[in-house]
Amino acid sequence: MKLRFRPYTLELKHAFTIATSSRTTTPAMLVEVERDGVIGYGEAAMPPYLGESQDSASAFFRRVDLTRIEDPFNLEEIIPAIDALAPGNTAAKAAVDIALHDWVGRKIGAPLYRLWGLNAAKAPVTSFTIGIDTDEIVRQKTREAAIYKIIKVKLGRDNDQAMIEAIRQETDKPITVDANQGWKTRDEALRRIEWLAARGVVFIEQPMPKEQIDDTAWLRERSPLPLIADESVQRLDDVLRARGVFDGINIKLMKCTGLREAHKMIVLARALGLKVMLGCMTETSCAISAAAQLSPLVDWADLDGAVLIGNDCFDGATIVDGRITLPDRPGIGVIPR
Incomplete structure (x- = not known):
């Protein structure tokens, strides 16, 4: 080979x-x-x-x-x-x-999802990610996300409320929040989550720095919204430590070394009663289509990485009416452009 x-x-x-x-x-x-x-x-x-x-x-x-x-x-x-x-x-x-x-x-x-015994029709909707930006750009990005059923927004700076209010000026769709470890104290995090809970937010991803395990566990006990681990859970060995600290985990192929370990992480998370999300970086349709093969197994997906770039060099999984659509092709289902 x-x-x-x-x-x-x-x-x-x-x-x-x-x-x-x-x-x-x-x-x-x-x-x-x-x-x-x-x-x-x-x-x-x-x-x-x-x-x-x-x-x-x-x-x-x-x-x-x-x-x-x-x-x-x-x-x-x-x-x-x-x-x-x-x-x-x-x-x-x-x-x-x-x-x-x-x-x-x-x-x-055969497509990988079939080798794993999965039903492609059960692939979830994917969120569309909006990074931290000005009110005008946030509203523009929200309009661009018209086909998506759920919006993911990056928070963690001093304009959190303005970001949410800008999105809410354009849509009442559900929102998920990724703070990327941006909230430094548990009291600050709790105040922000309580404010977000009243504005149609579904869950909070990585609210606090990954080192603050005890603070995050304290926050989880009081949070009106589920907490999802991202930076705190990168590989299989991290999953067990998430129990009691988070309500679910976000799995990214680029952090966990690929499909083999991602599949094992999903199985373990389910056994521990944790929710599962599949995430991504900005990626071509190659890596996105690979992750999409596992998507029928998860609760949530954030697999919009390929639509955020302007030079995708593969044809693969697509997003139809906000839902991940797996091509009926062998392997991960991609064709180089």
Whole structure:
């Protein structure tokens, strides 16, 4: 099996601002694995705050030797071995994981969701994400999200109320909030959540810094809205620690090393009674379509990453009337443009 990779820069349609950073592009790596004339596609999307880069991903890929693989279907051994090559590098690892899964599906001739026994018709609606911005841009983005049934808004700075009020000037659709660790004290967080609960908000994602576990548990006991972990839960080992602190978890392929671990995280979260959300970075339809294969298993999805960029180089999963629509194609279902 051969591994190929190349850098690609995702160009955002609007500046994307969260509580801790802002950007107009996202560095990415596009990956291919090939054997027996079959090509599987993968992607690493690496917003700078994750600590990965095109250079670090390239260095990691050079350590991955797929030529020794005897049985490419043996992913339960192959992917942990790749994970063990170096610490971190979760997006780079996800790119290889996605490409290997895509190859398996293409070789068999079936979509991954079918191999997992899932019903594509049960894929949930996806939210549309609005970053921190001026009232005018927030209202513009809200209008652009007309087909979506739910709006996700980034908060965590000093204009939280203005952001919500700008959205409410345009729509009464349900809103989910991602504070990206922006609220620093539990009393502040509780006041903000109580205000948001009266304005059609469904849940709060990562309200406080991930280190403030006791404060978050205190907040959960008093919050009128569910709390969903994002930065606090990145990999499988983190899921158990979320019980009693959060009501659910947000799983992102770029943080958890890909589809294999994401599936295991969903199974464990369900066993612990936690709600599950599938999230994304700004990504092409390659990584979005990969995550979408698991979407029939989750409560909520935030898989709008490809519609936030202007240079998507794949055709794959689409959003129809606000709902994730999986293509009836093998593997992750993508076609390079």
